[in-house]
Amino acid sequence: MVLRKILCVSLGEHSSEMADYLRTGDWDVLPVADLAAVRRVQVHQQVQVGALLLKDFSPEKMGWVEACLRQSRGIEWVGVFRIEALNSPILRELVLSYFFDYHTLPVDWRVLDLTLGHAFRRAQLRGRDVKEAGAAGSMDMVGHSLQIVRLQQQIRKVAVTDAPVLIGGESGSGKELAARAIHQYSRRAAGPFVAVNCGAIAPSLIHSELFGHERGSFSGATAGKLGLIEAASGGTIFLDEIAELPLELQTNLLRFLQERTIHRVGSTRSLQIDVRVVAASHVDLAEAVAAGRFREDLFYRLNVLALVVPSLRERLSDVPVIAQHFLQSCMADKHRLRVEGFSREAMAAMMSHRWPGNVRELYNRVQRAVVMSDERLITPADLGLSVACNPLGIGLDAVRTLAERDAISLALGRVGHNVTHAARELGVSRMTMYRLMDKHGLALGAG
Ligand SMILES: Nc1ncnc2c1ncn2[C@@H]1O[C@H](COP(=O)(O)OP(=O)(O)OP(=O)(O)O)[C@@H](O)[C@H]1O
Ligand SMILES: [Mg+2]
The missing domain is CATH 1.10.8.60 (Helicase, Ruva Protein; domain 3)
Incomplete structure (x- = not known):
């Protein structure tokens, strides 16, 4: 049985009749006496339905009610009030904007229970929509500035291609978040997203970490190992701090980008791998090229699509x-x-x-x-x-x-x-x- 959580809000005067009735069904009732508490409950609990018993519908009260209803996103509300309340234009507007349905007093509790059940099913549908839109919509990137909106547009554009992307930007600005968004928006979204911090892996290990190795290929390699590029097959590999990649590995990565094949350490067999590469660096790669620390051909290969995450x-x-x-x-x-x-x-x-x-x-x-x-x-x-x-x-x-x-x-x-x-x-x-x-x-x- 699905646990149906319901907020029972009775404003103005204490009334437990509604909560008591709903408890006799399969509702998990959360009684609340003011709308500010609704927000507090929502921080901790996922509530889909709310029943709002409203006895005071003075204009001052309505302002608060509206603000709180608006902030309780994701809840389907059913109102309960006296029929005269509908003479108030503000209440009518609220009902039309925020309520799934309403009942007038005296209430037939069984009918109210049915309406709340419908509201619950609708909330579940809406929840699915929000989840799907959330996966591809918000990018988890909070902000309204022109710079962030522009970045989101660029992400959507580069996501539909399969070319490598190079993301620049200061430390902590959100480069990994941008890389994840590119993945989420791409046809690879259902595949893996593998993030590798090139600066955090010991240079002696990075080759086998990225490309994998065969059993016995070096002392200590008692078993074969799948490399991270292979593990990202069908998805995206995010190479963070790419400037830290040793020159020798830069050559291997370039070969992978050109031929789409890898060789595990200790193997002569080449493996065809379908992985998109997104790289990031907080240092200017063009400068690293000029200083001879980064291969120019790899830089051009990666820099086909370049994004910069603006600093805060x-x-x-x-x-x-x-x-x-x-x-x-x-x-x-x-x-x-x-x-x-x-x-x-x-x-x-x-x-x-x-x-x-x-x-x-x-x-x-x-x-x-x-x-x-x-x-x-x-x-x-x-x-x-x-x-x-x-x-x-x-x-x-x-x-x-x-x-x-x-x-x-x-x-x-x-x-x-x-x-x-x-x-x-x-x-x-x-x-x-x-x-x-x-x-x-x-x-x-x-x-
Ligand atoms: N616009 C944003 N909205 C919400 N959270 C954000 C935003 N940008 C970044 N963050 C959060 O800030 C933190 C740092 O972001 P992230 O790891 O993507 O930065 P980075 O540029 O990769 O940093 P570094 O250069 O240190 O690797 C993360 O917890 C991330 O979720
Ligand atoms: Mg990072």
């Missing part, structure tokens, strides 16, 4: 949304719910930092902050950053992003966190307002 400092406008993304994943791991977001000072400090370690550094700092923070909002000290003391030095991009965040946060504060009113005040649509709140990691109440 070149796309500071992505910092808030990536930071928020990491915050959420750290909290889900640690079951720590106290931290709600970043303080304005923390955001300013992040926007003025130079990020030498790029996205990996941002991840490490957020992870540290979640552990260190004693407050609701993360401070610059929690992140190990100093307060931005020179706003003039932080660049136009960062200043713009901070100003936008401030405007949104202040407007929300002024109108008691009513998104509709704040959007009106700022002269943007409600959808734009929600998109901006997502971008700046401004959940209702935080910031």
Whole structure:
């Protein structure tokens, strides 16, 4: 039997009748008394269906309800309210936008149970769609900047070919993530993705690691071994830190790229292998060629399709949304719910930092902050950053992003966190307002 989890939210007044009835069926009932708690439950549990018993439908309450419904993505909601509630235009709009169905009081619990069952099946279908789209859609690459959008477009283009790709970019900027996205978007997506860090394998072992060896081919080779290139057959091999590959191996790799065949160490037999090569380097390979450390012919062979992952400092406008993304994943791991977001000072400090370690550094700092923070909002000290003391030095991009965040946060504060009113005040649509709140990691109440 599939375990069907349901959130039973009764707002305004305590009511356990609905939860008690559903428990008698095969629902795993999670009772919640306010919508903010819905978000907290969602961090830890995969819930597909929600029943929302709404007794208070005043306009102020509706603002909160809408914000929370919008944030509880993936849940199919069924509303329960008095028939008069439908006289409220706001509630009607909510029902049409966010609800799978609704029932009016007094409720026939058996019929409600049936509706919830339908909602559950629909959520399951949607879940499958999201999974499939997620595998090929988001690329796990968080960010809205022009630079990241352009990179995603380039990835989609190179993914459909079979030519080698060379990915450049600073350490920690997301080169492996880009390589994985190329694989996911290619016809090879169902095949293996094998990542090899050429700098991390001892030069004496790298030949047999990549190409494999036959039994007895050298002392200690008591059994034959499949090489990583062979292991990636039908898929993609990602050669990270390719500049570290010894010159002798560069020759072998070039031969593989030209002939699509390999020789295991100790074997004269050539094996035909169907593998796509994606390579990455944080050092400039053209310079390595000029210095005689990298074969020119291999460089040209690899450089047919070249992508550069921009450094985080070149796309500071992505910092808030990536930071928020990491915050959420750290909290889900640690079951720590106290931290709600970043303080304005923390955001300013992040926007003025130079990020030498790029996205990996941002991840490490957020992870540290979640552990260190004693407050609701993360401070610059929690992140190990100093307060931005020179706003003039932080660049136009960062200043713009901070100003936008401030405007949104202040407007929300002024109108008691009513998104509709704040959007009106700022002269943007409600959808734009929600998109901006997502971008700046401004959940209702935080910031
Ligand atoms: N746009 C992004 N959104 C979310 N996570 C990201 C993004 N870019 C990078 N990351 C994460 O940051 C970390 C570093 O990324 P990755 O390993 O791809 O960098 P890299 O360029 O290969 O680094 P190195 O040069 O050190 O090998 C990973 O945990 C990755 O998932
Ligand atoms: Mg890497």
